[in-house]
Amino acid sequence: MNSFAVTQRTQIKRLPQRGNYDRALIHQILDEGLICHLGFAVNGQPFVIPTAYGRVDDLLYIHGSPASRMLRTLKQGVEVCVTVTLLDGLVLARSAFHHSMNYRSVVVFGQAVVVEEAAEKLAALKAFTEHIIPGRWSEVRPVTAQEVAGTIVLALPLTEASAKVRTGPPSDDDADYELPIWAGELPLRLTSLSPVPDPLLSSEIQLPPSVRQYDR
Amino acid sequence: MNSFAVTQRTQIKRLPQRGNYDRALIHQILDEGLICHLGFAVNGQPFVIPTAYGRVDDLLYIHGSPASRMLRTLKQGVEVCVTVTLLDGLVLARSAFHHSMNYRSVVVFGQAVVVEEAAEKLAALKAFTEHIIPGRWSEVRPVTAQEVAGTIVLALPLTEASAKVRTGPPSDDDADYELPIWAGELPLRLTSLSPVPDPLLSSEIQLPPSVRQYDR
Numbered sequence: 001m002n003s004f005a006v007t008q009r010t011q012i013k014r015l016p017q018r019g020n021y022d023r024a025l026i027h028q029i030l031d032e033g034l035i036c037h038l039g040f041a042v043n044g045q046p047f048v049i050p051t052a053y054g055r056v057d058d059l060l061y062i063h064g065s066p067a068s069r070m071l072r073t074l075k076q077g078v079e080v081c082v083t084v085t086l087l088d089g090l091v092l093a094r095s096a097f098h099h100s101m102n103y104r105s106v107v108v109f110g111q112a113v114v115v116e117e118a119a120e121k122l123a124a125l126k127a128f129t130e131h132i133i134p135g136r137w138s139e140v141r142p143v144t145a146q147e148v149a150g151t152i153v154l155a156l157p158l159t160e161a162s163a164k165v166r167t168g169p170p171s172d173d174d175a176d177y178e179l180p181i182w183a184g185e186l187p188l189r190l191t192s193l194s195p196v197p198d199p200l201l202s203s204e205i206q207l208p209p210s211v212r213q214y215d216r
Numbered sequence: 217m218n219s220f221a222v223t224q225r226t227q228i229k230r231l232p233q234r235g236n237y238d239r240a241l242i243h244q245i246l247d248e249g250l251i252c253h254l255g256f257a258v259n260g261q262p263f264v265i266p267t268a269y270g271r272v273d274d275l276l277y278i279h280g281s282p283a284s285r286m287l288r289t290l291k292q293g294v295e296v297c298v299t300v301t302l303l304d305g306l307v308l309a310r311s312a313f314h315h316s317m318n319y320r321s322v323v324v325f326g327q328a329v330v331v332e333e334a335a336e337k338l339a340a341l342k343a344f345t346e347h348i349i350p351g352r353w354s355e356v357r358p359v360t361a362q363e364v365a366g367t368i369v370l371a372l373p374l375t376e377a378s379a380k381v382r383t384g385p386p387s388d389d390d391a392d393y394e395l396p397i398w399a400g401e402l403p404l405r406l407t408s409l410s411p412v413p414d415p416l417l418s419s420e421i422q423l424p425p426s427v428r429q430y431d432r
Binding site: 009013014034035037038039040041044045046047048049050052065067068069070078079080081082083085087089090092093094095096097099101103105107109125126128129132133136137139140141143144147151169170176177179180181182183184185186187188189190191192193194195196197198199200201202204205206207208210211214 | 225229230250251253254255256257260261262263264265266268281283284285286294295296297298299301303305306308309310311312313315317319321323325341342344345348349352353355356357359360363367385386392393395396397398399400401402403404405406407408409410411412413414415416417418421422423424426427430
């Protein structure tokens with residue numbers, strides 16, 4: 001299937017022309033993002049926690065310490081909503097009213113399940129690292145069995161997922177197009193600056209390919 | 217008061233050394249962010265929606281169309297959790313296990329109330345615009361009474377708010393510091409690229425100060 005089925009939860013009601021259920025687009029947005037905002041409710045009280053994630057096929061993995069309240073709650077099978085948002089630009093209109101932002105976002109609904117099997121856990125841990133910085137997994141000290149055991153990994157199936165995308169120039173009121181006011185887009189990008197070596201790093205150790213080639 | 221009181225909801229339980237309740241820091245993070253992730257629950261089902269916001273003193277404003285499902289739900293006084301996250305860098309350790317991110321985040325809990333009064337609504341609309349791009353409000357066509365009336369503005373009081381901050385190099389296992397593996401931080405910044413004029417813009421209209429001077 002190249003698209004996710006539209007469900008009651010994923011149907012885009014507000015500005016439906018921005019909605020998209022294309023699997024490749026949804027994967028691409030998830031792969032470009034670095035953090036998700038994970039929402040869950042406890043007795044009606046919502047919590048929204050920023051956290052790292054990884055993706056393997058149609059599984060979104062999150063992880064953390066057994067001491068994490070979030071993970072202990074999710075392990076119980078509560079409903080979650082995971083949102084990833086990429087901000088692509090500011091949309092400057094001729095009126096304040098029509099100012100907007102260009103963005104690509106994905107929302108995933110479902111229940112996360114604990115990954116128990118060591119091989120899948122290891123693959124998920126690799127996915128986290130490679131998601132943040134491709135090529136890094138093979139540069140670092142191999143993960144130990146103790147580290148795998150000491151990490152909780154949860155998998156959220158990508159079954160109910162939708163994207164929402166805005167691109168392009170502002171949409172002004174017809175009469176405003178004649179005003180002598182600048183309008184357009186100010187594109188935004190998440191860029192990396194010069195790497196800062198750990199103060200405890202030997203000066204003989206060179207920058208690795210993963211850092212030299214980093215480009216999001 | 218220079219700090220927010222710690223409540224049951226805002227107490228940082230995981231890695232408490234990263235927790236911070238300083239009002240100036242919380243304001244600074246909110247002012248630097250461009251979008252928040254707003255969470256609420258309907259019959260236990262969480263929703264996490266990315267949205268713009270503005271701040272005036274200790275009020276966080278959000279806004280939207282009367283057609284927005286999110287705003288119609290929030291108007292009923294449901295509990296919300298608003299999270300703003302600034303990603304400052306990738307933290308590259310000598311082991312995959314200790315990879316991390318440097319970030320500054322704020323979480324606000326509470327109930328949003330509808331802003332009815334026209335003067336406060338207008339001030340909030342100005343705050344949205346100036347939040348996205350300082351100086352823009354005075355450059356654009358003035359807002360009309362109809363636009364003010366046609367926008368729902370909600371105010372979330374900043375009474376239960378906390379920040380969480382990670383900075384600095386990785387924390388590796390003692391034995392790993394001797395390994396010949398590069399470690400450090402790759403700083404990340406949200407930067408603006410060259411402005412893209414609206415295709416419908418007259419070529420005689422110059423870039424305004426708000427765009428020329430934009431720096432986040």
